[in-house]
Amino acid sequence: MKNTISHRVADFLKSYPPFNLLGKSDLLALSEQIIIIYKDKDSPVFLENDKPHPHFYVVNKGAIALRVSSEKSMVDLCDEGDIFGLRPLMASENYKMEARAKEESIIYAIPIDIFKPYALQNHKVGDYLIASFASNTRNPYSESHRGRLYEELLDPVAPHTPLMDLQTVTYSKKLISCREDTPVNEVAEKMTKNKVGAMVVLKNKLPIGIITDRDLRNNIVTGKYPITVEASKIMVSPVTTFTKHLTITQAQMAMMKDNISHLCITKDGTPNTKAVGILSKHDIMVAMGNNPVVLIKAIKRAKKIKSIKRLRKSIDHLLSGYLEQNIPMTLTSKIITELNDVCIKQVIKLSLKEMPSKPPVKFTWLSLGSQGRSEQLLQTDQDNALVFENVPEEDLQETTDYFLKLAKIINKGLFDIGYDYCPAEMMASNPNWCHSLDEWKAKVTQWITNPGSDEVLLSSIFFDYNVTYGNKALADELSEHIFEITQKYPLFYLHLASGALQNPSPTGFFRQVLLEADGEHKDTFDLKRRALMPLTDAARVLILSHSVKNVNNTFERFDKLAQLEPNNKETFLACSHATKALLKFRTKQGLMHNDSGRYIAIEQLNKEERIKLKRTFKTIRDIQELISVRFKVSNLMR
Amino acid sequence: MINFFRKKPVSHPKYWEEYVQSFEQKLPTELHEIRFVVLDTETTGFDYIHDRILSIGALTLQNQSILVSEGLELYLEQEHYNTDSIKIHGILKSENIYRISEEEAMQQLLGYLGNAVIIAHHAVFDMNMINKALERMGLPKLKNLVMDTSNLYKSTLLTSNLIKKKEHYSLDELAEKFDISRKDRHTAMGDAYITAIAFLKIKSRLKEKGVLRLKDLLKIG
Numbered sequence: 001m002k003n004t005i006s007h008r009v010a011d012f013l014k015s016y017p018p019f020n021l022l023g024k025s026d027l028l029a030l031s032e033q034i035i036i037i038y039k040d041k042d043s044p045v046f047l048e049n050d051k052p053h054p055h056f057y058v059v060n061k062g063a064i065a066l067r068v069s070s071e072k073s074m075v076d077l078c079d080e081g082d083i084f085g086l087r088p089l090m091a092s093e094n095y096k097m098e099a100r101a102k103e104e105s106i107i108y109a110i111p112i113d114i115f116k117p118y119a120l121q122n123h124k125v126g127d128y129l130i131a132s133f134a135s136n137t138r139n140p141y142s143e144s145h146r147g148r149l150y151e152e153l154l155d156p157v158a159p160h161t162p163l164m165d166l167q168t169v170t171y172s173k174k175l176i177s178c179r180e181d182t183p184v185n186e187v188a189e190k191m192t193k194n195k196v197g198a199m200v201v202l203k204n205k206l207p208i209g210i211i212t213d214r215d216l217r218n219n220i221v222t223g224k225y226p227i228t229v230e231a232s233k234i235m236v237s238p239v240t241t242f243t244k245h246l247t248i249t250q251a252q253m254a255m256m257k258d259n260i261s262h263l264c265i266t267k268d269g270t271p272n273t274k275a276v277g278i279l280s281k282h283d284i285m286v287a288m289g290n291n292p293v294v295l296i297k298a299i300k301r302a303k304k305i306k307s308i309k310r311l312r313k314s315i316d317h318l319l320s321g322y323l324e325q326n327i328p329m330t331l332t333s334k335i336i337t338e339l340n341d342v343c344i345k346q347v348i349k350l351s352l353k354e355m356p357s358k359p360p361v362k363f364t365w366l367s368l369g370s371q372g373r374s375e376q377l378l379q380t381d382q383d384n385a386l387v388f389e390n391v392p393e394e395d396l397q398e399t400t401d402y403f404l405k406l407a408k409i410i411n412k413g414l415f416d417i418g419y420d421y422c423p424a425e426m427m428a429s430n431p432n433w434c435h436s437l438d439e440w441k442a443k444v445t446q447w448i449t450n451p452g453s454d455e456v457l458l459s460s461i462f463f464d465y466n467v468t469y470g471n472k473a474l475a476d477e478l479s480e481h482i483f484e485i486t487q488k489y490p491l492f493y494l495h496l497a498s499g500a501l502q503n504p505s506p507t508g509f510f511r512q513v514l515l516e517a518d519g520e521h522k523d524t525f526d527l528k529r530r531a532l533m534p535l536t537d538a539a540r541v542l543i544l545s546h547s548v549k550n551v552n553n554t555f556e557r558f559d560k561l562a563q564l565e566p567n568n569k570e571t572f573l574a575c576s577h578a579t580k581a582l583l584k585f586r587t588k589q590g591l592m593h594n595d596s597g598r599y600i601a602i603e604q605l606n607k608e609e610r611i612k613l614k615r616t617f618k619t620i621r622d623i624q625e626l627i628s629v630r631f632k633v634s635n636l637m638r
Numbered sequence: 639m640i641n642f643f644r645k646k647p648v649s650h651p652k653y654w655e656e657y658v659q660s661f662e663q664k665l666p667t668e669l670h671e672i673r674f675v676v677l678d679t680e681t682t683g684f685d686y687i688h689d690r691i692l693s694i695g696a697l698t699l700q701n702q703s704i705l706v707s708e709g710l711e712l713y714l715e716q717e718h719y720n721t722d723s724i725k726i727h728g729i730l731k732s733e734n735i736y737r738i739s740e741e742e743a744m745q746q747l748l749g750y751l752g753n754a755v756i757i758a759h760h761a762v763f764d765m766n767m768i769n770k771a772l773e774r775m776g777l778p779k780l781k782n783l784v785m786d787t788s789n790l791y792k793s794t795l796l797t798s799n800l801i802k803k804k805e806h807y808s809l810d811e812l813a814e815k816f817d818i819s820r821k822d823r824h825t826a827m828g829d830a831y832i833t834a835i836a837f838l839k840i841k842s843r844l845k846e847k848g849v850l851r852l853k854d855l856l857k858i859g
Binding site: 003004005006007008009011031032033034035036037038039040041061104106109415416421423424 | 709831
């Protein structure tokens with residue numbers, strides 16, 4: 001009897017240990033007994049102290065977070081192919097941590113009764129399990145920890161600092177090497193091409209020396225040797241070698257001791273076996289995950305969408321650290337936006353490689369909405385658009401098709417690294433959001449000259465665009481065009497201004513905070529619609545009426561307005577301040593609840609937070625009044 | 639002559655009687671206790687009268703879980719073949735798979751279904767195909783409650799003047815939207831699996847919108 005689903009399951013499992021160690025028929029037999037379980041976001045798989053289930057689990061899609069209740073932070077994050085909840089079954093004890101879906105997930109439940117005989121019979125599987133239990137790693141970002149078994153007992157010492165001693169390093173497995181007689185200029189070219197800072201010199205596959213940027217500087221640039229000198233003349237020899245099981249602390253110590261920046265990983269850890277990889281200071285810093293510069297470098301080097309996804313998680317890590325340390329919001333948002341931008345850029349670069357040909361003309365990738373305003377700290381939906389250079393009429397269809405295809409790959413890539421698809425389909429892969437420059441000009445002209453409520457809504461999303469990738473001149477030309485048209489049709493400001501006043505008010509008649517009346521978010525405060533959007537909308541219409549280009553960020557817009565209108569300086573600065581405070585609020589809430597932070601449970605805030613929140617409401621009322629007076633938004637319009 | 643207008647009480651085979659009896663038991667009220675059967679059929683074409691079912695894939699969904707061992711995968715013996723549709727499902731008449739008669743297949747399907755709630759993508763088509771097969775055997779139509787993932791999906795989309803909703807959404811579109819691998823696409827079981835995962839994801843999105851009960855789901859889909 002044919003069973004399509006068990007084949008599908010087996011097909012997935014076969015790429016992950018220990019299932020890759022099983023024979024084909026054994027794996028199929030096992031797959032037939034599996035239960036496929038769907039987990040909503042935040043729903044538990046098992047709780048701490050639960051009796052062990054008759055199954056252990058493998059993540060098929062999504063991510064499962066493991067936590068110990070005595071600790072606030074996550075112990076580990078399992079994603080595709082990772083096993084969890086096996087150890088208690090083997091040891092017949094209760095679960096020591098809880099497992100909860102961090103995002104919507106599909107997991108496979110594998111019956112222990114059926115799996116156990118394989119673990120006992122097949123000694124390779126048994127060995128693997130023993131080794132994994134023994135060398136469990138805690139670094140959720142390391143490549144080498146895939147497929148390990150979580151459920152170890154935590155070290156009671158300093159539970160909040162990751163124990164570097166236990167963490168094995170992730171080294172670069174792609175070994176860039178040369179021979180001892182390779183001319184140094186070739187070495188330098190190869191290093192530049194591969195974007196590495198060091199190269200191993202091999203002789204019969206054995207590492208005999210290492211050349212780093214520093215050696216090139218000290219020996220060649222200073223004029224000590226000509227640039228055609230053999231590699232062996234300037235290499236550092238002998239090489240410091242280690243096995244791949246080296247821990248972060250060991251690596252740091254070795255580098256400090258010899259004042260070197262690179263270690264060579266060999267098969268058995270001595271220079272007498274084959275070199276398998278290289279470990280740099282940079283790799284260590286990535287493993288520690290606390291430096292934006294290092295992260296940017298790592299993102300730019302990423303060759304797969306999947307590796308960007310993992311790096312994205314370290315960005316969240318960094319963000320929560322910044323908030324905890326009370327780093328100013330302006331700086332935090334700058335850094336995080338920059339990191340997000342780099343991620344998107346890299347996705348676009350990788351997507352371009354997937355296309356069969358180069359783009360026929362220049363194009364610009366625009367981020368819209370909050371990403372365009374550089375206010376997107378947490379990952380939310382993606383809003384984007386694509387502008388390409390004008391082409392002759394007869395080529396338009398073909399060119400549009402090319403960019404739509406490209407945009408589709410990019411949108412999927414962004415989805416894969418964690419940006420949900422825009423529910424309103426405002427994405428460049430939608431034919432409505434992928435046009436030539438002239439088509440865009442016609443489109444915005446249409447919006448500005450016939451401002452119905454849909455047009456105003458579209459403009460308010462689109463006009464916050466920011467160039468993420470590609471030709472900036474195209475976007476500038478479009479901006480010029482927008483200013484020109486809006487000058488001619490001042491009525492548009494009125495519509496935009498009335499749009500800005502249409503957001504529901506944060507407070508009621510008695511100055512009480514208004515909560516959502518129904519739906520899933522009943523009795524919470526909608527921070528986005530009731531507090532942030534009025535400010536964002538106000539900043540947009542005011543800055544547009546001043547024809548100021550290239551200032552997209554809401555608080556920067558208010559700062560700029562304060563300069564432009566000294567008599568309203570106080571109001572604008574208050575707005576800028578309020579925006580920052582609200583953004584911080586939202587981000588903190590979002591990180592705490594692993595969501596977009598949009599809805600806030602007021603009763604969970606402490607007194608100080610409530611006062612802070614309420615203070616921003618007064619500012620919102622002030623700016624709304626200013627707008628309604630300035631643009632003469634009559635009550636009729638509202 | 640007296641009995642001319644009154645139908646003779648038709649006696650149905652035992653498996654049909656058992657199928658009917660299973661409906662005496664009321665459906666549970668809690669959504670996670672309800673047994674759903676997600677199914678898909680591959681046919682020789684889209685004509686309800688001439689075309690025939692080639693295979694049926696069905697799996698049970700209960701408490702957000704699918705037991706792989708409890709799937710039903712049937713291949714049917716059919717005389718009618720349509721060379722055009724082979725391109726899609728790849729089932730050849732001469733292919734060496736274990737096949738059963740249409741009657742045997744329906745008997746197995748009814749036994750498997752019981753009073754479960756049926757979920758299918760573009761369910762009207764699958765239901766019609768199955769009902770036609772039952773009709774050929776002199777049996778009444780299926781009695782199960784049915785939900786269509788195409789309609790359910792549509793209701794998760796935003797209602798806005800800016801988006802034009804399509805009349806129909808293909809299973810491929812759903813698979814893409816929800817990031818479900820399209821492996822085994824156009825086999826009955828493969829499609830049933832994609833439909834099942836899509837249903838779970840749709841249900842979770844509808845839950846956010848406050849659709850929590852079977853009654854509400856049935857109203858939409």
